[in-house]
Amino acid sequence: MISQNTIQQILSRIDIVDVVGEFVKLKKRGASYLGLCPFHNEKTPSFTVSPAKEIYKCFGCGKSGNSISFVMEHEKYTYVDALKWLAKKYNIEIEETFATDEQRQQQQSAESLFIINAFAQQYFSRILFDTDEGQDIGLSYLKERGFREDTIRKFQLGYSPEQRDAFTREAMGKQFNPDLLVKSGLVALRNEQYVDNYRGRVIFPVHNHSGKVLGFGARILRSSDKAPKYINTPENEIYIKSKILYGSYQARQSIDKADECLLVEGYTDVVSLHQAGIENVVASGGTSLTPDQLRLVKKYTKNLTIIYDGDAAGVKAALRGLDLALEEGLQVKLVLIPDKEDPDSYVNKVGASAFNQFIQRNKKDFILFQLEVALKDAGSDSAKKAEVVTRMAETIARINKAEDFTKQQDYIKQCSEILKIDEAGMHALVNKFIRD
Ligand SMILES: [Zn+2]
Structure with a gap:
């Protein structure tokens, strides 16, 4: 992580006119600068930069912020990458530290989210099994789908009642932090009121490999074209969809x-x-x-x-x-x-x-399956068939050779036979892709 010291140095050196000026041609107008907005298409400038306030604002599209958010938005950078870009621009040496305040805070949020999720999971299970609404609506739905009680308990399924703030009240009563409740996706802020996000839905907790609850999938009971079938936990410190395998x-x-x-x-x-x-x-x-x-x-x-x-x-x-x-x-x-x-x-x-x-x-081998599909597609078109050969060679080349040398040789043999081409030729083609 970038140290607080470095961040302070960067912040003290930033000149917003200078930073924005790297990407937008600015003209001085009184105390501010004016230019064409980089975030929307316009012919007359409505993008202003105020050096005194250290902010930019576009009166056309409404985008506004400071130097760091400008670099993040314009270059599609993360916060850290924006800081690195600025450090480079101002020749500031980056000092890295292990746990910054920001990281410690993230760690704390993650721990709090786990606690909130565990509390919510128990709450939804209790509602499912121990209340009339839970039994009549949630449990009867799950049983209709064929799920036995031992299965429901094993996966810790639950039910979130219809009442607009049933869970919210319960959680607030336990002094959980409202911001974290919103971050967890369990609670939403609507019209300045905290309300439940999964009302009238059956709840599938999503566990990590050690059984801690990362988040939830909330399934609708009746099909409706307005409401989504599932509402899932938004990405947060612990719910990172790309790293989750349910079950x-x-x-x-x-x-x-x-x-x-x-x-x-x-x-x-x-x-x-x-x-x-x-x-x-x-x-x-x-x-x-x-x-x-x-x-x-x-x-x-x-x-x-x-x-x-x-x-x-x-x-x-x-x-x-x-x-x-x-x-x-x-x-x-x-x-x-x-x-x-x-x-x-x-x-x-x-x-x-x-x-x-x-x-x-x-079950079919993935590579041979792919070959089958591609060949069916190509039909008798010889140009397309040649494409299939190239594509297969490319795929075979990606087999981790260190771990699976014989496997690779096998595929070359099998694919050559199916494609009716010379095995040595296929070999050469695969090797070419490996070199590239
Ligand atoms: Zn704009």
């Missing part, structure tokens, strides 16, 4: 035992499969996987089986991000769930053993 806490031992991780899309898919006895399953919360999520999987196993229920176009889009998994040294397999079913509905329809059998029989 990893409940699944980790089974993943370890099976030496395979099944990946599905949604919360209910995970819960249903668990209930059916298929416990080595997590959800990414979307169709694509982030590098952090892949690394999380790799902590438990190298074998990742992705269960898709999307249409062909969706699957193709998802495939693109998976080259990353190869670099991480993961063995990726894919399964497509039969038409119009998702893992949740399919396991309920056919039962656990048939579901398992289906997965084991139909």
Whole structure:
């Protein structure tokens, strides 16, 4: 982190006219400067800079702030990167420290958010099981979906009542900080009043791998075109979507035992499969996987089986991000769930053993699957076929060679056969991509 001392030095040296002037041509007008706004399109200048107040303001689009926020906004920098840019501009040497006040504060916020989430999780569970509204609406909905009570308790599902501020009152009564409650996403500030954010919804707590609650997914009970199906915790110090795999806490031992991780899309898919006895399953919360999520999987196993229920176009889009998994040294397999079913509905329809059998029989190697899809697309078009060859070579080149040399050789052989091309040629092409 940048030390407070350095930050002070930067702040004392900043000249806002000088900083903004790097990007905007400014003309002096009385005590201020005027220029064309860099944040919206305009022909007559309405962007003003006040050196006395050390702020800028645009009377066209309303953007305003100080030197640091200008650099952040204009260059799309983080706060720290903006400071670094300014330090460079003013030849200030950056002094780094370990824990700054800012970091300590972040750490404190994170700890408080964990406490708030734990409190909220217990509250929502209590409402679900111990109140009339919870039982009549929340619990009956979950049971209708086929969830047993032991499953509901295992995943710590809950219910948030309809009353506009039921949770808010409870939390405020316990002296929780309103700003942190808003940050947690549990409470919202509307018309200057604190109200509950997840009213009349069933609650899926999202745990980290050690069982602490990072945030929540709140699902609507009746379909409505106005309201979103799920409201999720906003990004904060502990809820970082790109680093979360739903169900990893409940699944980790089974993943370890099976030496395979099944990946599905949604919360209910995970819960249903668990209930059916298929416990080595997590959800990414979307169709694509982030590098952090892949690394999380790799902590438990190298074998990742992705269960898709999307249409062909969706699957193709998802495939693109998976080259990353190869670099991480993961063995990726894919399964497509039969038409119009998702893992949740399919396991309920056919039962656990048939579901398992289906997965084991139909899972396909990611690279060969990709080849199959691409070849089908190319048809008899020879230019497109050549593209497929190049694309496959590129993918194979990304296999982590240090970890999987023989695997790479195998793929070159198999793909050459399927593509009906010379194996040595494929070899050369792959090596070319490795060098690049
Ligand atoms: Zn503007």
